[in-house]
Amino acid sequence: MAAPSTEWKETIAADEAERHAGYARDFEQIQAIKSAKYGKGRALHRKQLLGLHGSLEILPDLPEYARQGLFATPATYPAWVRLSNGGTDRQGDRKPDVRGFAIKVRDVDGLSALGPGPAMSQDFLLINHPAFAFAGADEFVGLVKNMAKGSGALLGYLVSRYGIFGAMGLMTRLAMAFGRPFTGFATERFYSAAPIACGPYAARVRLQAASKDVRKGAAANWAEDFRSRLLNAPLRFELQLQFFVDEEQTPIEDASVDWLQSVAPYHTVAVLSLPMQDPQTAEGHSLALSIESAAFDPWSALMAHRPLGEVMRARKLVYFQSQAGRR
Secondary structure, eight states, X not given: OOOOOSOOOOOOOTTHHHHHHHHHHHHHHHHHHHHHHHOSOOSSSOEEEEEEEEEEEEOSSOOGGGOSGGGSSOEEEEEEEEEEEOSSSOOOTTSOOOEEEEEEEESOOSEETTEEEEOSEEEEEEESSSSXXXXXXXXXXXXXXXXXXXXXXXXXXXXXXXHHHHHHHXXXXXXXXXXXXXXXXXXXXXXXXXXXXXXXXXXXXXXXXXXXXXXXXXTTOHHHHHHHHHHHSOEEEEEEEEEOOOTTTSOXXXXXXXXXXXXXXXXXXXXXEEOSOOTTSHHHHHHHHHHHHSOOOTTSSBGGGOBOSHHHHHHHHHHHHHHHHHO
């Protein structure tokens, strides 16, 4: 186990800004097509399953390297939670998909990662995969763009880019990743998959259940599964940080690498608490509408926790364009 290091760095290619602007245009087109079908919504994670309220408690007695930004002093912040399916379509829960657990920590105090002025919130956008399928944004954007066009376009794209055998290998790898059984939002672990700053350090984020209820959910309706648990008891989750130690084992720019816990263990820094609540009440519906219309963005963050790496830098433009399309 290595000690957290501040010797991380970002590597920005000369053509990155131009490429990222192109990705934003690609997602703008995808979003417009899907919004024409379903109504205005996000390019990805279009299907909101639940919008909930809770609180994030920053724990005391953290090690020095964790006491940065939001985690500098013990405090409790109000929070919104958005649970979602990750695809561009509003498809049924039985279909394989990435699942999203987004947290908007409100009433934070500090400079914004987006530039001059105070941060409006500290957002953590987490998925049920510890790493992305690709090292950088280009392959991911190409995949999503052609998936939105249909299976024929996707197959043609994969063969033209990777060759027949490369396409078959990639499809097998993706099928294994997305086909992994999902047990429910109350039992799975969720990850930032890409790093953020933690003051002078860099870290990835993980959320795991701290509650005793570990029953596997029913795939037919993940929202109802989570709602039924909240009707009976509050739910608690541990928010954890995994720190950069060196470029070889914990790379900043390669989002496809899962940082090994034997090298970089996770440290619990906060507890997310969701009180008993019923999303189907009038109050619950009103909250869900507010959360659905809100922007959940990894760049809606404190400067102390600005997103790091090429995938995160690409998301800065893509999310901005998506938010503009929704409004």
